[in-house]
Amino acid sequence: MSTQSLHLREVSRHQDHTVPSNTDDRTAPGLALSLDAVDKSFGEHRVLKQIDLEIPSGQIVAIVGRSGCGKSTLLRIIAGLESHSGGHIHTGDGARTGNNATADQTRMMFQDDRLLPWKTVINNVGLGLSGNWKPRALEALAEVGLVDHADKWPAQLSGGQKQRVALARAMIHQPRLLLLDEPLGALDALTRLEMQQLIERLWQQHGFTILLVTHDVAEAVQLGDRVIVLESGVVGMDLPVSLARPREHASPGLAAMESTVLHRVLARESTDEPHHDERRHDTRAPLRWAL
Amino acid sequence: MTHWRAQAARRFLPWLLPLLIVVLWQVSVSTGWLSSRVMPAPAAVIEAGWRLGSSGELFYHLGVSFRRAIIGFAIGGGIGLALGMISGLSRWGEYLLDSTVQMVRNIPHLALIPLVILWFGIDETAKIFLVVLGTAFPIYLNTFHGIRSIDRNLMEMARSYGLTGWPLFIHVILPGAMPSILVGVRYSLGLMWLTLIVSETISASEGIGYLAMNAREFLQTDVVVLSILLYAALGKLADEAARYLERRWLRWNPAYATGAAA
Numbered sequence A: 001m002s003t004q005s006l007h008l009r010e011v012s013r014h015q016d017h018t019v020p021s022n023t024d025d026r027t028a029p030g031l032a033l034s035l036d037a038v039d040k041s042f043g044e045h046r047v048l049k050q051i052d053l054e055i056p057s058g059q060i061v062a063i064v065g066r067s068g069c070g071k072s073t074l075l076r077i078i079a080g081l082e083s084h085s086g087g088h089i090h091t092g093d094g095a096r097t098g099n100n101a102t103a104d105q106t107r108m109m110f111q112d113d114r115l116l117p118w119k120t121v122i123n124n125v126g127l128g129l130s131g132n133w134k135p136r137a138l139e140a141l142a143e144v145g146l147v148d149h150a151d152k153w154p155a156q157l158s159g160g161q162k163q164r165v166a167l168a169r170a171m172i173h174q175p176r177l178l179l180l181d182e183p184l185g186a187l188d189a190l191t192r193l194e195m196q197q198l199i200e201r202l203w204q205q206h207g208f209t210i211l212l213v214t215h216d217v218a219e220a221v222q223l224g225d226r227v228i229v230l231e232s233g234v235v236g237m238d239l240p241v242s243l244a245r246p247r248e249h250a251s252p253g254l255a256a257m258e259s260t261v262l263h264r265v266l267a268r269e270s271t272d273e274p275h276h277d278e279r280r281h282d283t284r285a286p287l288r289w290a291l
Numbered sequence B: 001m002t003h004w005r006a007q008a009a010r011r012f013l014p015w016l017l018p019l020l021i022v023v024l025w026q027v028s029v030s031t032g033w034l035s036s037r038v039m040p041a042p043a044a045v046i047e048a049g050w051r052l053g054s055s056g057e058l059f060y061h062l063g064v065s066f067r068r069a070i071i072g073f074a075i076g077g078g079i080g081l082a083l084g085m086i087s088g089l090s091r092w093g094e095y096l097l098d099s100t101v102q103m104v105r106n107i108p109h110l111a112l113i114p115l116v117i118l119w120f121g122i123d124e125t126a127k128i129f130l131v132v133l134g135t136a137f138p139i140y141l142n143t144f145h146g147i148r149s150i151d152r153n154l155m156e157m158a159r160s161y162g163l164t165g166w167p168l169f170i171h172v173i174l175p176g177a178m179p180s181i182l183v184g185v186r187y188s189l190g191l192m193w194l195t196l197i198v199s200e201t202i203s204a205s206e207g208i209g210y211l212a213m214n215a216r217e218f219l220q221t222d223v224v225v226l227s228i229l230l231y232a233a234l235g236k237l238a239d240e241a242a243r244y245l246e247r248r249w250l251r252w253n254p255a256y257a258t259g260a261a262a
């Protein structure tokens, strides 16, 4: 499937998109990614089939698709947590992903917060850092609005707060690529909206590239510069979302986009081979979110 | 206030039943219903404690037993911890060690007493050796299990944040395994006293077990009961120490945070 025509980004990014405050020798704040015929099989099971993707620096790419279509696998491969069976992944710098330099510029967030329960909030944020990192950790916590909770244990926080700590932990490394695997999936609707705004704000401040996997189509069009529908391992749809930011929640423009994507996801479901119940349940989730 | 009353109840109610038993016991001995040959009165036991305590004899034997326990536990626990970590951290270690350890573990260590006496005679080494055997296995098993049951997602996260080797061990593996290790410590401390009681009772020339067996020869039931109570007190002390460690090292875990009674 060719997606070349869609790679030109005519997205009108919100104008106050500035260079990160902590400037260093990095050329562009966001990492550009280029996937070339990426393939992945688990034994007999071919999960990703010849994925081609060009992701320009600083773009938010929202990835939706049925449960089990390979979204997490794709992210894990880009993160270097999983090896791919074929194809190439290059960053804008021409480097392969998975090496140390790229891994250091990439941070991933999951549906579970993956905080170390035996470390206080601030020590979780400072994980893997050396030297005088405390002030920076407090800064990162301030960015997600949790300075007051620095000395608490993760067990004392709510789900949304834990995810914000996980976000601060990622942010302190000034990643150029943020991989988000349904990080808001377990949160209640209101907290989700808050988190979406927080992620968007941080993105506007720092300009990193985001790959966001979500099962919520509304969230995908709300945040994405571009929405990709994965269908059993291939890119089924690659749709630019050229709406100005800040985007009014549930505005007519967004609603139209959302229904386009939904149609695609649902159409695929009805024409696809029959699935067992669990998948059927999962595929309906986007509809529920949308209504 | 109901809160105040609840706290008072929590404090004092647990002591009510033991107190009642002691009173009943005293009464039944004083009235002659229970022969002091069979069971000395609590007052007699306290008196024996006072007598032996003021002569210094009590503390001498207590010290000897305590020393044996601590040395045996330190060596046994250290070996268990080290082997548990080797098997827990590496597949090769597991292949090499685990089946052997599991085999040896199935021998009741107290069954080795005759052999141990043959090897070491009845001196210190024999008792410490038995304590080492008794305490090593629970700590080995729980360390191994603790390391293996650490959340794989957390390990993956830590690795993706650049943690490997020693930092990974000290920040993720050790604290992750700690709840399980401390379960092993508690279990080992129980076995430590049990082993010591048995080995001191069979053969010793000093220590609490000796005190008890010596008193038995002279039909001093009060000293015998005193020795039993001393063992109980030492066991309790060890348990409290383990619980203190749990409260301190597992503060992050809501189950231990308040140090709730267990």
Ligand SMILES: Nc1ncnc2c1ncn2[C@@H]1O[C@H](COP(=O)(O)OP(=O)(O)O)[C@@H](O)[C@H]1O
Binding pocket: A042, A045, A047, A065, A066, A067, A068, A069, A070, A071, A072, A073, A074
């Ligand atoms: N480690 C693995 N071993 C075998 N199969 C896997 C593994 N990880 C994922 N899969 C399979 O790959 C497919 C895609 O999984 P995943 O990427 O997690 O889907 P999702 O789009 O829901 O995130 C699923 O069918 C899943 O069973």
Ligand SMILES: [Mg+2]
Binding pocket: A071, A072, A073, A181
């Ligand atoms: Mg997934």
